[in-house]
Amino acid sequence: MRLSVLRLLAGLAVPVLSLAPAHAEEVVVFAAASMKTALDDFAAKWETETGNTVTISYAGSSQLARQIMQGAPADIFISANSGWMDEVEKSGLVKDGRRRDLLGNSLVLIAHGRDAGQVDIAGDFDLAGLLGEGKLAMALVDSVPAGQYGKAALEALGIWGQVAPSVAQADNVRAALRLVSVGEAPYGIVYATDAAADENVTIAGTFPENTHPPIIYPAALLRGADAAADEAFYQALSGEAARASFEAQGFRMLD
Structure with missing residues (x-):
């Protein structure tokens, strides 16, 4: 009887293990330095919810744009003005139709x-x-x-x-x-x-x-973003959790 029970439990172990979550993915974001407090807050919440990892590099938008155009491996770029995003897009590094104005500031x-x-x-x-x-x-x-x-x-x-x-x-x-x-x-x-x-x-x-010109933060999904988590994080930037983090810090949501 004991042997039969052990065999039964062993047989049940296979389907239980098959329910384990898939391997976590990493999203690499290049973002304007002014976003740090709000974006860190949202990214932490998103990581907890999804099990994925968000790695964010903060700097001036000009520096980040140049790094992207020189081949730096980024999945998402969020600039503090449209001009530097324009440069990245002109270089063919933004996925077609995957750019939008995300935030406003004062x-x-x-x-x-x-x-x-x-x-x-x-x-x-x-x-x-x-x-x-x-x-x-x-x-x-x-x-x-x-x-x-x-x-x-x-x-x-x-x-x-x-x-x-x-x-x-x-x-x-x-x-x-x-x-x-x-x-x-x-x-x-x-x-x-x-x-x-x-x-x-x-x-x-x-x-x-x-x-001064309108202060607009465009966000874009870049050509190198090929993981499901990249698309998911890009979409989540316009969700309610992101809105709460951005507006708490004084940003205006534009989309």
């Missing part, structure tokens, strides 16, 4: 500390006087989207020439945020979502939308 002036005063950002805004001998932290103004938007806003206000000598340029917007956070620069220009991620800065003012 541009703000931040100050070191939690009790900094508020300023009115308008045509007579004396930013140079506000800075005094201090530096204005910005992402690279000729290549990184946050820096490009910031320079455009200051030009529109007619004050770029006055403050340009005081600008401390950083490789990406999170690096500019850190300069203000640790007090190395009294003021900086970043996205509203970056300011929300750091307890050591205050939003001193918001730049009017008509002073």
Whole structure:
């Protein structure tokens, strides 16, 4: 009888083992540095739900775009402006029809500390006087989207020439945020979502939308993405879980 029971259990073991989940897949995402807090939050939730792994490289959109065009193995690219996504698409690296505008953001002036005063950002805004001998932290103004938007806003206000000598340029917007956070620069220009991620800065003012191009984050599924998990994560970026993570950080969902 014991032998018969053991044989029965052995026979049942095969179908039980066949129900084990398939091997987990890895999704490689290249994303603008300003997305780190929100995207990390969503990716962690998605990994828990699916059992797959998301590996994210954060940097300035220009740097990421160049890496992709030079052959870096990425499945999904999320840029902080359309121009760099355009370059990747022109290189034939975006899957047909697999690009969409995902998020919107705002541009703000931040100050070191939690009790900094508020300023009115308008045509007579004396930013140079506000800075005094201090530096204005910005992402690279000729290549990184946050820096490009910031320079455009200051030009529109007619004050770029006055403050340009005081600008401390950083490789990406999170690096500019850190300069203000640790007090190395009294003021900086970043996205509203970056300011929300750091307890050591205050939003001193918001730049009017008509002073800079619309801040749009396009997302794309790249040619090298051939796993089911790549498509699934790309689609999930527009889902409710992603919406909760992005909107909690101050992004606007566009799709």
